[in-house]
Amino acid sequence: MMGGIAVKSRQVLIFLLVLVSVVGMASAVQAANPGAVAIADGLEFGISVEAKTATNSFSYRHLGLLNKHWTDEQRMSVADSLAESGIILTAAADANVFVQYDNYRLSGGVMGEAEVTIPEKLGGLAFRGITLEQIEGGELNFDFSEIQGQGGAYAAGGLTAVFSVADFFELPLKDIQVGIAGRYLYGLAYGETDFNGTLEYIEEDGSARIISKDLDLTALYSRKGQGWAFDAGVFAQVNPKLAVDLSVENIGQMVWTDVSGRRYSRLGEWEVARFGFDTDTFEFDFDFADGEEIEEEELADQEDIIWKLPLKVRLGVEYEFDRQVTLRGNVRQTRYHSGTTDFGVGGEVEYRPVAFVPITVGADYSTHQQFAMDAGVGLRFDNFNLNLNAQNLQSLFLSSGKGMGVAFSMGLQF
Amino acid sequence: MRHTKLVLVVLVLAAVSFTGCLKNPVTGRIGPSWDIPLEVPLISGEITVQDWASDLLPEDFDPEQPLVLEFNESIQVDVTELGETAGLPLDGFSMEAELLEDEFEGDFGDIDVEIEIEVNLNMADFETDIEFTSISFAQGVLSLTFEGITPGSLEISSITIGDAELEGEDNTFIVDGITVERDAALKLQGTLTEIGFESVTMLAEFSNVKFDQLVFVVDEQELAADELGMEPVEFGIDFGDLAEVFEWISDMEALLIVEVDNPSGIPMDLGGLQLKITGQGGEDNFINFADAEVDVEGTVTTYTISPANIMEIFRSEPQTVALDGTFQVGSAEAVVIDPNTEITLSVSMTAETVFTIDYDQDFEDWILRTTEVAQQDELEKGLEFISKPALFAEVSNGLPVGVELWLDMSQDENDWNDAVSLDLGLISAAEVDDSGRAVKPRTGLLELPVNDEVQDFLKKGGFIRVRTKLATEGKSGTEQLVITPSDAVEYRIWAEVSVKVNQ
Numbered sequence: 001m002m003g004g005i006a007v008k009s010r011q012v013l014i015f016l017l018v019l020v021s022v023v024g025m026a027s028a029v030q031a032a033n034p035g036a037v038a039i040a041d042g043l044e045f046g047i048s049v050e051a052k053t054a055t056n057s058f059s060y061r062h063l064g065l066l067n068k069h070w071t072d073e074q075r076m077s078v079a080d081s082l083a084e085s086g087i088i089l090t091a092a093a094d095a096n097v098f099v100q101y102d103n104y105r106l107s108g109g110v111m112g113e114a115e116v117t118i119p120e121k122l123g124g125l126a127f128r129g130i131t132l133e134q135i136e137g138g139e140l141n142f143d144f145s146e147i148q149g150q151g152g153a154y155a156a157g158g159l160t161a162v163f164s165v166a167d168f169f170e171l172p173l174k175d176i177q178v179g180i181a182g183r184y185l186y187g188l189a190y191g192e193t194d195f196n197g198t199l200e201y202i203e204e205d206g207s208a209r210i211i212s213k214d215l216d217l218t219a220l221y222s223r224k225g226q227g228w229a230f231d232a233g234v235f236a237q238v239n240p241k242l243a244v245d246l247s248v249e250n251i252g253q254m255v256w257t258d259v260s261g262r263r264y265s266r267l268g269e270w271e272v273a274r275f276g277f278d279t280d281t282f283e284f285d286f287d288f289a290d291g292e293e294i295e296e297e298e299l300a301d302q303e304d305i306i307w308k309l310p311l312k313v314r315l316g317v318e319y320e321f322d323r324q325v326t327l328r329g330n331v332r333q334t335r336y337h338s339g340t341t342d343f344g345v346g347g348e349v350e351y352r353p354v355a356f357v358p359i360t361v362g363a364d365y366s367t368h369q370q371f372a373m374d375a376g377v378g379l380r381f382d383n384f385n386l387n388l389n390a391q392n393l394q395s396l397f398l399s400s401g402k403g404m405g406v407a408f409s410m411g412l413q414f
Numbered sequence: 415m416r417h418t419k420l421v422l423v424v425l426v427l428a429a430v431s432f433t434g435c436l437k438n439p440v441t442g443r444i445g446p447s448w449d450i451p452l453e454v455p456l457i458s459g460e461i462t463v464q465d466w467a468s469d470l471l472p473e474d475f476d477p478e479q480p481l482v483l484e485f486n487e488s489i490q491v492d493v494t495e496l497g498e499t500a501g502l503p504l505d506g507f508s509m510e511a512e513l514l515e516d517e518f519e520g521d522f523g524d525i526d527v528e529i530e531i532e533v534n535l536n537m538a539d540f541e542t543d544i545e546f547t548s549i550s551f552a553q554g555v556l557s558l559t560f561e562g563i564t565p566g567s568l569e570i571s572s573i574t575i576g577d578a579e580l581e582g583e584d585n586t587f588i589v590d591g592i593t594v595e596r597d598a599a600l601k602l603q604g605t606l607t608e609i610g611f612e613s614v615t616m617l618a619e620f621s622n623v624k625f626d627q628l629v630f631v632v633d634e635q636e637l638a639a640d641e642l643g644m645e646p647v648e649f650g651i652d653f654g655d656l657a658e659v660f661e662w663i664s665d666m667e668a669l670l671i672v673e674v675d676n677p678s679g680i681p682m683d684l685g686g687l688q689l690k691i692t693g694q695g696g697e698d699n700f701i702n703f704a705d706a707e708v709d710v711e712g713t714v715t716t717y718t719i720s721p722a723n724i725m726e727i728f729r730s731e732p733q734t735v736a737l738d739g740t741f742q743v744g745s746a747e748a749v750v751i752d753p754n755t756e757i758t759l760s761v762s763m764t765a766e767t768v769f770t771i772d773y774d775q776d777f778e779d780w781i782l783r784t785t786e787v788a789q790q791d792e793l794e795k796g797l798e799f800i801s802k803p804a805l806f807a808e809v810s811n812g813l814p815v816g817v818e819l820w821l822d823m824s825q826d827e828n829d830w831n832d833a834v835s836l837d838l839g840l841i842s843a844a845e846v847d848d849s850g851r852a853v854k855p856r857t858g859l860l861e862l863p864v865n866d867e868v869q870d871f872l873k874k875g876g877f878i879r880v881r882t883k884l885a886t887e888g889k890s891g892t893e894q895l896v897i898t899p900s901d902a903v904e905y906r907i908w909a910e911v912s913v914k915v916n917q
Contacts, residue, residue: 066446067437067444068446069438069439069440069446069917070446126915127448129453129913130451132455132906135455205457208455276456276457
């Protein structure tokens with residue numbers, strides 16, 4: 001009896017992709033040190049597009065497998081690259097335009113960010129499969145609360161003011177700028193999931209049972225929200241080669257209103273599936289729950305969702321070693337809405353074999369992301385810049401890294 | 415500008431090398447594909463010999479010692495039926511004596527009135543078909559009738575038999591509690607209203623009797639076994655799929671003990687009896703009491719037999735055990751018989767599972783079972799998303815014999831000539847010590863790949879059977895093996911499938 005499972009293999013892949021594409025609000029609404037904004041000489045216009053995605057699992061060495069049928073060894077290589085702390089996938093994109101006149105910049109744009117976290121034990125099933133030893137060892141129990149997802153899209157519009165204050169202080173500095181920025185955030189769409197309950201795959205009386213307990217999935221969404229965010233920062237050009245900047249970014253929050261949603265739940269313990277074999281009849285005994293007893297509930301007039309922006313304090317330094325090499329470093333701390341704090345430190349070497357082709361190699365450590373190497377290449381002209389950056393997490397070497405990320409940015413100003 | 419072009423070329427090359435070909439060459443689809451291996455436990459358990467033979471084990475046994483199978487049944491034979499067959503007067507009896515006129519004592523002068531008479535006899539004067547020494551009545555009625563005289567003219571009102579005095583009316587007397595000795599003096603007292611006869615024949619009839627004891631001479635005679643009125647003992651042994659295991663065994667030690675407890679005192683010689691053991695197929699096997707060692711202790715006679723045909727008996731899966739043949743009862747001398755007892759006949763067969771296997775013989779295949787498999791309509795659909803399905807069974811064999819197994823698949827339940835056979839594998843015998851006892855289980859892995867042949871079969875439906883055969887594993891000659899109750903077979907069956915991803 002194999003009825004009831006008419007899922008095609010392609011759908012399995014789609015399912016896996018859907019699983020990792022539950023959107024979620026990630027780390028940062030577009031923010032930067034307003035103190036580092038270059039003061040314009042008159043009127044300037046600019047446009048920028050940025051997109052990035054990163055995961056703490058998989059690796060660049062697996063890119064060669066993207067269009068291949070994997071051997072068991074390759075499959076296990078992918079499985080071993082999954083982050084033990086949970087598979088995190090983030091994606092963000094934004095498009096901005098600005099108009100700047102001398103010290104004031106008026107900007108607006110549309111952004112979207114998403115993040116999903118899947119426990120490694122659950123995500124690993126898609127690659128490692130299930131062994132009898134896992135079942136017998138009681139390893140196959142999954143806490144759905146470890147699955148998290150948030151995401152949203154919003155428009156932002158704001159004003160940045162930056163001033164040079166070197167003339168006001170008698171400091172041994174070439175220049176020092178102070179900037180503040182305020183942004184109004186208008187929510188376009190927001191969604192978050194709250195998943196609870198457990199799933200356990202056990203062996204009982206020789207047969208396999210999948211047991212769910214207190215399954216409860218709530219998906220909340222809103223198409224209306226607003227908020228404010230402020231940034232403040234200082235940028236100091238100590239001498240022609242050395243610059244230092246300090247900023248506090250994303251002071252503020254968004255409030256999503258008119259929140260509604262849908263809840264799927266089945267409390268208590270229930271059997272999702274059972275697989276057995278009747279030795280008397282030589283028949284397989286496959287029973288699947290039909291899902292009819294999962295309660296579906298429309299949620300309306302839910303409480304507003306208040307999302308505090310990830311507050312980031314950053315200290316950066318940049319040293320132009322010579323015409324072709326620039327060194328950068330930063331120390332930062334980010335406090336997230338969830339209450340967790342990420343401390344990070346990073347360094348980067350930029351090498352310009354040609355004046356307008358910067359090639360960067362960097363290393364970064366953060367308590368969330370562990371160790372990461374990144375490398376990038378770009379084009380940089382006076383009015384145009386383009387960057388492509390790749391990140392390899394947890395290792396100096398591509399062959400053993402876990403995680404990867406790519407970022408693309410392009411800007412045009414005149 | 416030349417540098418810009420160079421960078422763009424590098425970017426394109428990097429993108430292509432990262433993504434490989436545009437399509438997966440195996441699936442023809444975009445994106446990677448792989449198989450997710452899943453192992454699904456289906457059934458597991460342990461069967462011990464003790465579990466299997468729980469109905470056949472003695473009350474007390476040592477699980478580490480050779481298994482002893484024991485079949486016990488006992489029946490009671492009502493002595494009344496046997497006694498009647500053997501000629502005991504259990505329903506009553508009669509005696510007859512001739513009384514001559516001159517044996518009547520009384521005043522015969524006045525014939526117009528009744529006269530009181532007294533007749534003195536001896537019980538030995540009576541003629542009877544039964545030869546008894548004494549009879550003790552628990553209850554009974556003695557009725558006297560007289561021939562050769564006008565009915566009613568002789569009324570006996572009192573009878574003295576030995577020390578017992580009976581008072582009665584209408585020539586009828588209650589004999590409850592008295593003992594009649596064959597040579598006891600008998601005195602009749604009563605009235606007579608008629609004279610002038612030469613002799614009177616007195617018929618003494620004992621009826622509605624129950625005896626406390628008879629001292630009796632039972633005629634020596636040969637009776638058929640069914641005269642015992644013994645219903646066949648139901649054994650109902652069903653070894654199920656394991657029945658044919660006995661085909662593999664050359665010899666086995668077994669003992670049949672028939673215990674006859676005969677407190678009735680009726681002399682019996684069961685040497686001519688047979689036990690008729692009827693198997694599941696209706697075939698009969700016999701065990702002769704004549705081959706038995708006989709031991710008598712008190713009222714219990716024990717017949718101990720080592721049946722030479724024990725393997726045939728086991729193979730037949732005994733359903734009933736009945737007595738057949740003949741037996742002797744009776745003795746030349748009087749014996750004390752208690753007709754209120756029961757004769758108990760207990761049949762006990764014990765078989766110690768120390769057996770011999772001749773590895774040089776040709777072992778027959780043993781069909782474990784035949785099962786119909788319905789057409790698997792959805793198999794095709796299921797195979798769209800799974801690949802390489804297979805069933806596995808891991809068996810840890812704690813028995814001292816090993817087996818090979820096959821799976822046969824046929825469209826016709828009665829025709830297996832064209833069946834597709836899959837070799838499932840070998841389950842090796844456990845390691846044994848010098849006595850042939852299993853000391854360390856061996857584990858075997860059986861695999862049933864759901865290959866194209868199996869898939870074709872499942873799509874059509876049909877019949878499957880599991881066929882097994884004793885695995886010689888290179889052994890030859892005879893080997894003694896021992897089965898103990900603690901011997902166990904552990905098994906677990908699981909399915910392995912690979913879930914196709916993007917295929």
